[in-house]
Amino acid sequence: MSSPTEPIITVFDYIPELDCFTVNKEYQKLTDRLGISEWNPVVWIGRYFTSDNDYGEHWFDNWDERSALEGRAKQLGYGPEDLYIINPDQRQFQNGDDGPCHSSEQRKQFWTDVLKSLKLSFNMLFGEARYAQKLLQESLPAEELHQDSDYREDLERVIENIKRNYRVEERQA
Numbered sequence: 001m002s003s004p005t006e007p008i009i010t011v012f013d014y015i016p017e018l019d020c021f022t023v024n025k026e027y028q029k030l031t032d033r034l035g036i037s038e039w040n041p042v043v044w045i046g047r048y049f050t051s052d053n054d055y056g057e058h059w060f061d062n063w064d065e066r067s068a069l070e071g072r073a074k075q076l077g078y079g080p081e082d083l084y085i086i087n088p089d090q091r092q093f094q095n096g097d098d099g100p101c102h103s104s105e106q107r108k109q110f111w112t113d114v115l116k117s118l119k120l121s122f123n124m125l126f127g128e129a130r131y132a133q134k135l136l137q138e139s140l141p142a143e144e145l146h147q148d149s150d151y152r153e154d155l156e157r158v159i160e161n162i163k164r165n166y167r168v169e170e171r172q173a
Contacts, residue, residue: 034129059092
């Protein structure tokens, strides 16, 4: 549970004209600094939303939908790669294992509301960064580790700088 003084950050910004999302710029900067951006900064969140399954990393693999909005997005100052569109019939939002229990429209509205309100604590981001670094260290040989763009040899220093800049008091487990 977050303390009342613990900073939280909004993950997505909603674009009503396109009925989709873009990643909040401050969140993007933090995930880049912490090395948890992978090929996009919300990959790791998708895994949590899909019962901690790896296919959750593909929750916004919707290039056809992005292409369809490209013209209007450019008019508004967005590239198609900036758009995160909820496709309620995609496996990550409805896998058919024991359902679906709701219509596509209901799923779309639900996930739109969830993502509009999604905020994460800095401590969650720090924990995810530490976990990601541990996985990299366990899976890559040392010579390859330093070539990985997500590896942060100085992760604890990066976290301390963020905590100092945002006055984060990390809770002890």
